[in-house]
Amino acid sequence: MKYRHIFFDLDHTLWDFDKNCHETLTELYHHFQLDRHGISSIEHFIKTYLNRNEMMWEQYRFGKIDKETLRNKRFDYTFYDLEIDNEILARNLSDEYVLRSPYKTNLFPGTHEALSYLKEKYILHIITNGFKETQFIKMNSTNLTDYFSEIILSEDTGFKKPDPRIFFHSLEKADAKVEESLMVGDNLEADIAGARSAGMDQVYFNPKRVPHQQETTYEIHSLMELLEFL
Numbered sequence: 001m002k003y004r005h006i007f008f009d010l011d012h013t014l015w016d017f018d019k020n021c022h023e024t025l026t027e028l029y030h031h032f033q034l035d036r037h038g039i040s041s042i043e044h045f046i047k048t049y050l051n052r053n054e055m056m057w058e059q060y061r062f063g064k065i066d067k068e069t070l071r072n073k074r075f076d077y078t079f080y081d082l083e084i085d086n087e088i089l090a091r092n093l094s095d096e097y098v099l100r101s102p103y104k105t106n107l108f109p110g111t112h113e114a115l116s117y118l119k120e121k122y123i124l125h126i127i128t129n130g131f132k133e134t135q136f137i138k139m140n141s142t143n144l145t146d147y148f149s150e151i152i153l154s155e156d157t158g159f160k161k162p163d164p165r166i167f168f169h170s171l172e173k174a175d176a177k178v179e180e181s182l183m184v185g186d187n188l189e190a191d192i193a194g195a196r197s198a199g200m201d202q203v204y205f206n207p208k209r210v211p212h213q214q215e216t217t218y219e220i221h222s223l224m225e226l227l228e229f230l
């Protein structure tokens with residue numbers, strides 16, 4: 001067997017970020033009665049937030065903004081896009097979002113089945129750019145923690161995916177050779193290009209079947225497809 005170690009991304013790969021975000025924002029929409037503040041459509045509100053959040057995560061990955069800016073400004077920009085001027089409400093939403101969302105428990109279909117199977121044959125790890133205080137809550141709330149040997153956080157290593165140094169650090173921490181290691185993730189830049197630049201094979205998890213030009217070692221559309229070749 002070629003591989004011994006499998007490294008997983010968490011958000012958007014195992015933990016269904018969009019679904020969990022949707023649930024949290026729907027709660028907050030009602031909690032803060034956002035319809036009274038000029039936000040008439042929940043779906044439009046959520047879509048606007050997801051767009052802004054994704055843009056800001058990309059800036060964070062490349063060190064253009066820090067964690068505090070990412071956390072505190074996401075709702076400011078969302079409100080800006082929605083043409084709502086209410087700084088206090090944006091801050092309250094931001095605080096409440098950070099408190100609630102990590103306790104959401106939606107995982108991609110097949111997460112537990114795939115990990116249970118893989119754990120018998122391989123040593124599993126997590127590499128995440130997500131924040132320390134939220135990633136452990138997410139993994140504990142969804143009973144994921146026990147599958148993994150090493151959980152590597154960019155905040156601890158000082159490097160974020162796609163920087164190859166976080167992959168080198170992870171290999172060292174897991175005592176894994178690069179040629180027997182595989183990275184599974186949803187982000188073509190952070191996970192796939194990042195792992196490739198460190199010399200690791202990659203599995204692109206592409207549940208929405210987004211067309212792309214990137215070269216990947218493997219591509220899957222559901223986690224259970226991992227069982228076909230691992």
Ligand SMILES: [Mg+2]
Pocket residue numbers: 009010011012013185186187
């Ligand atoms: Mg991800």
